[in-house]
Amino acid sequence: MTFPLSDVALTTLALAVAGALGLLFGKLQVRKIGLGIGGVLFSGILVGHFAAKAGITFDSDVMHFVRELGLILFVYTIGIQVGPSFFASFAKSGLRFNLAAIGIVLGGVVVTLAIYALTDLPLPVLMGVMSGAVTNTPGLGAAQQALGELGLPASEVGFAGMGYAMAYPFGIIGILISMFAVRFLFGITIEREEEAYKLETKSGEAALPALNLEVTNQNLDGVRLGDVPDLFDHGVVASRMKSGGELIVPTRDTVLHLGDSLHMVGPAEKLAAMKLIMGREIDTPLTTKGTKLTWARIVVTKDKILGKSLRELALVEARGVTVSRINRAGVELPAQASSSLAFGDIVTVVGSKPDIDAVALELGNEHARLQEVQFPALFFGIALGVILGSIPLAVPGLSAPLKLGLAGGPLMAAIVLGRLGHWGPFTWYMPPAANHALREFGIVLFLAVVGIVAGDRFFDTLLHGDGIVWMGYGILITLLPLLIVGVIARVFGRFNYLSLCGVLAGSMTDPPALAFAVSMSKTGAASVAYVSVYPLVMFLRILAPQILILILAGAGAGAF
Known part of the structure; x- marks a missing residue:
């Protein structure tokens, strides 16, 4: 069919219509549950369906490029977002959460392999x-790229998009069904779980704990604070000290006396050790109110500060200012002498007002810079990710080398770079608003292309083909791992139900399910668990299809 638009203009128009309608469609909700960004997929299917009916075709090379570009933008921005907290997510309860999430991912792989073995x-x-x-x-996206590298024609690769569309709606609903099933099976009441969570986490406080200590150990009378074991360089900071009725900022050279009081900040287990060393915990607050001392939060934005340690900056020695906490991407880190600063870190400091003002100038504290997108770092990171994704990795037992691809490569590079923070002229920090915008733009492009390509065959497959059967297979892959791991985690792992719901949602990287879990309680338990498992799960979900394709193709699955 002749159309009064160029191929590029026609493709752009189709993508724009699919994106606009899909985003509006995704906002429709029933009891706070909707398709979200998945609405773009189904609007793309409609655009592709009606375009096929009208005899309109789209340039396959252009569509392929747009799909891959959208995927790269999406996974890269995810990596930059989760990079700073990726490795911290394995600490303490995060390890339990991740083990459960890994079980759900592997369960889905096992069910998929069973379906392959039992069906055609x-x-x-x-x-x-x-x-x-x-x-x-x-x-x-990773699956489609891996299938393409096997030499399959685009028409065959497009069937992956149709299978995705068939299974996606119940994928969302299935997570909610699993949450309800676990709650019903164990007779769970939300109020009881909230109380248990508050007791378990001491009111759910995610920040570094603090306590006030009085020096009662006679062996420490007249000892320099720098000579106290496990202080300063081992994760515990004395941010304030009251001696002789005066509140001061303690330094290594400050001399301790019996009856002195200190405000200590650090990991709970190390604070408990300090209490055994120094004396007893007291309830008397060491507040800066009414004294010459104050506290403030300062944002690190000065380039020359990046990568420097607190020992190098010597803020206590030079300015009389103590750094008590470092907040990086929402995660509070102990302020150790070896701790290095990254762009966007929020440091809590204690000192006199003039000294804090001087430190703020030294560290930057330029909030406007937090809104700037570091484009050189963005493009360098994407380039590095594309190269990383193209490196073949020989894995024993696989018929062909494994590649991270355009999904795994940029994701892995972004996680590492986001954790690194900066290198040379590059700073891997992205304002949340910009990160969200690029991520949404990328996934809209990707889903719109997938939907349009699948649209010309979707309804025929659903109504006259095997679409309903595919849905049934999708239900098995969704429900079985969630229910089995959910029950095991509750019975043997003694997971709090609210945290378990966050793990179930995070194991599927599903924001609508998280929104539903969050609405059940105000404790934030679901969000904490979701964030803990999200980075690792996203990486595994991208890697799993590629490994499965190589295994099954090597076993003869390529001929169908």
């Missing part, structure tokens, strides 16, 4: 159904 489902469809059943769009 084509490999592209199977990979699409698996990604849709766990509502993971980057996994679909």
Whole structure:
């Protein structure tokens, strides 16, 4: 059909219509549950369906490029967001949460392999159904790229998008069904779980704990504070000290006396050790109110400060200002002498007002810079991710080398770079608003292309083909791992139900499910668990389809 637009203009128009309608469609909710960004997929299917009916075709090379570019932007911005907290997510309860999430991911892989063994489902469809059943769009992108590298034609690779669309709706609903099933099975009441969570986490406080100590150990009378074991360089900071009725900022050279009081900040287990060393805990607050001391939060934005340690900055020695906490991407880190500062860190300092003002100038504290996008770092990071994703990795037992691809490569690079913070002229920090905008733009492009490509065959497959059967397979991949791991985590792991709901939502990287879990309680338990498992799960969800494709293709799955 002749159309009064160029190929590029026609493709742009189709993507824009699919994106606009899909985002509006995704906002429609029933009891706070909606398709979210997945609405773009279904609007793309409609655009592709009606375009096919009208005889309109789109340039396949352009569509392929747009799809891959959207995927790269999406996974890279995710990596930059989670990078600073990725490794911290394995600490303490985060380790339990991640083990449960890994169990759900592996459970989905096992069910997928069972479906392959027992049915004649084509490999592209199977990979699409698996990604849709766990509502993971980057996994679909990784699968499509891996299928393309096997030499499959674009028409066959497109079946992955259809399988994804068939399984996606129940993927969202299935998580909620699992939450309800666990709650019903164990007779759980939300109020009781809230109380248990508050007791477990001491009111759910995620920040570094603090306590006030009085020096009662006679062996410390007349000893320099720098000579006290496990202080300063081992994760515990004495941010304030009251001696002789005066509140001061303690330094290494400050001499202790019996009856002195100190405000200590650090990990709970190290604070408990300090209490054994120094004396007894007291309830008397060491407030700066009414004294010459005050406290403030300062944002690190000065380039020459990046990467320097607190020991190098010597803020206590030079300015009489103590850094008690470092907040990086929402995670509070102990302020050790070896702790280095990264762009966007929020440091809590204690000292006199003039000294704090001087430190603020030294560290930057330029809030406007937090809104600037570091474009050189963005493009360098993407380039590094593309190169990393193209490196073949020989894995024993696989028929071909494994590649992270355009989904895994940029994601892995962004996680590492986000954790690194800066290097040379590059600063890997992205304002939350900019990160969200690029991530949404990328996923809209990707889903719009997937929907449009699948649209010309979707309804025929659903109404006259095997679409309903594919949905059934998707239900199995969604429900079985969630229910099995959910029950095991509750019975043997003694997971708090609110945290368990966060793990279930995070194991599927599903924001609508998280929103539902959060609405059950004001404790924040679900959000904490979701954030703990999200980075690792996202990486595994991207890697799993590629490994499965190589394994199954090597076993003869490539011929279908």
